[in-house]
Amino acid sequence: xxxxxxxxxxxxxxxxxxxxxxxxxxxxxxxxxxxxxxxxxxxxxxxxxxxxxxxxxxxxxxxxxxxxxxxxxxxxxxxxxxxxxxxxxxxxxxxxxxxxxxxxxxxxxxxxxxxxxxxxxxxxxxxxxxxxxxxxxxxxxxxxxxxxxxxxxxxxxxxxxxxxxxxxxxxxxxxxxxxxxxxxxxxxxxxxxxxxxxxxxxxxxxxxxxxxxxxxxxxxxxxxxxxxxxxxxxxxxxxxxxxxxxxxxxxxxxxxxxxxxxxxxxxxxxxxxxxxxxxxxxx
Numbered sequence: 646x647x648x649x650x651x652x653x654x655x656x657x658x659x660x661x662x663x664x665x666x667x668x669x670x671x672x673x674x675x676x677x678x679x680x681x682x683x684x685x686x687x688x689x690x691x692x693x694x695x696x697x698x699x700x701x702x703x704x705x706x707x708x709x710x711x712x713x714x715x716x717x718x719x720x721x722x723x724x725x726x727x728x729x730x731x732x733x734x735x736x737x738x739x740x741x742x743x744x745x746x747x748x749x750x751x752x753x754x755x756x757x758x759x760x761x762x763x764x765x766x767x768x769x770x771x772x773x774x775x776x777x778x779x780x781x782x783x784x785x786x787x788x789x790x791x792x793x794x795x796x797x798x799x800x801x802x803x804x805x806x807x808x809x810x811x812x813x814x815x816x817x818x819x820x821x822x823x824x825x826x827x828x829x830x831x832x833x834x835x836x837x838x839x840x841x842x843x844x845x846x847x848x849x850x851x852x853x854x855x856x857x858x859x860x861x862x863x864x865x866x867x868x869x870x871x872x873x874x875x876x877x878x879x880x881x882x883x884x885x886x887x888x889x890x891x892x893x894x895x896x897x898x899x900x901x902x903x904x905x906x907x908x909x910x911x912x913x914x915x916x917x918x919x920x921x922x923x924x925x926x927x928x
Contacts, residue, residue, distance in 0.1 A: 646662075646663065646807070646911070646912035646915075647662045647663070647910060647911040647912065648660070648661070648662035648664070648827075648828045649907070649908070649910075649922070650829040650832040650833075650907065650908045650909075651905070651906070651907045652833060652836050653904075653905055654905055656836075658829055663807050663910070664827065665805060666793055666805065666825045666827055667806065667807045667825065667827070667828060667895065668797070668803075668806065668808065668816075668825050668892060668897070669794075669825060669826060669831055669890065670819075670890025670895075670896075670897055671889065672824070672890050672897060673762075673821065673823060673824045674762050674821070674888060675887065676834070676873075677766060677769065677821065677822070677873060678852065679784070679838055679844065679873065680781055680784040680785050681765055681768060681769055682844055682848050682872065683784045683843065683848075684769065685703070686845060686848055689773065690703055692704045692851065696764075696768065699764075701751035702752075703765070705751045706761045706765050706768075708755075708855075708871065709757050709758055709870055710752050710856065711751050711758065711761050711764075712748050712749045712751050712754060712756070713758040713760045713761045713764075714742040714743060714746060714756075714760060715756065715759055716738060716741065716759060716820070717757075719742065721741065722741070726818050727893075729815070731817075732817035732820075735763075735820070739760075755856055755858060755870070759819075759821055760820075762821035766821045769781075777796055778795065781824075785834070786834075788837070788842060789838070789842060789843060790833075790837070791830045791833060791834050791837075792830065793826040793827045794824055794825070794831075795825060795826065796822050796823070797816040797824070798823075799815070799816070800816070802816060806825045807895075807910075807912070808894050808895065809893075809895040809912030809913055810894050810912065811893045814892075814894070823892075828908040828909070828910050829908070831899045832899060832901075834899075835900070835901045835906045835908075839886075839903075839904075839906070853872075853874065853881055853882070854871060855874075855876050855881060856870055856871075857869045858870060858878070867879055867884075873888070874888060875887060875889065884902065885900040885901065886901060886902070887899045887900035887901055889920050891913075894912060895910060895911065896911055896913060896919045897910045898920035898923040900924060901927070902927040905926075907923040907926040908923065909926070
């Protein structure tokens with residue numbers, strides 16, 4: 646079970662497989678980063694300088710350089726998700742990850758952190774004065790002319806969403822927020838971002854200033870992470886960039902190169918490598 650969308654240089658869309666919404670998993674981070682950077686352009690957030698009451702900057706949050714821990718490695722988290730338990734209150738989550746235990750000083754190390762993006766979501770709500778869904782509508786979805794994307798916060802919000810073999814999943818377990826939408830809209834949103842429809846040239850350039858991650862070379866030959874976006878450390882615009890994500894039951898990859906964009910979603914277990922397939926579509 647899979648869904649694929651490709652947008653070519655002239656903007657024509659080719660889609661196959663499932664037409665309805667799917668979970669965007671960590672492609673949500675690219676959306677959150679875009680919203681936060683629009684608020685920076687509006688003067689409502691600052692990219693550098695400590696976030697009020699914190700030791701790290703927004704740039705460090707967006708680039709996973711804030712030194713914050715993550716909950717992805719907590720056995721109790723995965724146990725309760727698999728058991729269909731109700732999502733933990735935020736206070737329990739922060740206590741479980743020992744949020745005051747820093748991996749490194751802000752700006753020094755790199756560690757992927759969903760907790761960091763929870764804080765990004767909170768900053769977006771505070772700076773915009775809107776609930777997260779309304780903020781994302783105004784800052785990202787409407788300017789990108791994306792119709793199907795929405796925030797799923799309760800199990801009922803996943804009605805009609807293709808979740809693979811997983812049943813009774815509660816999207817509240819994605820603490821920074823889980824966006825669902827069609828793969829066509831995922832590809833369209835990334836294409837709009839890279840075409841300059843969402844951010845000005847200077848802010849888009851900041852987004853694509855990546856931190857090289859040579860220690861993670863392996864399946865990726867030249868990895869780097871920008872502001873909510875995965876890219877190549879050298880000449881990122883000459884290579885596919887975007888974000889991949891995975892959660893219970895499925896995997897997604899949303900990538901762009903030049904004026905082309907591709908999104909691939911697949912139910913698990915599957916032999917299809919969503920990211921490799923998206924790269925092939927862009928070739």
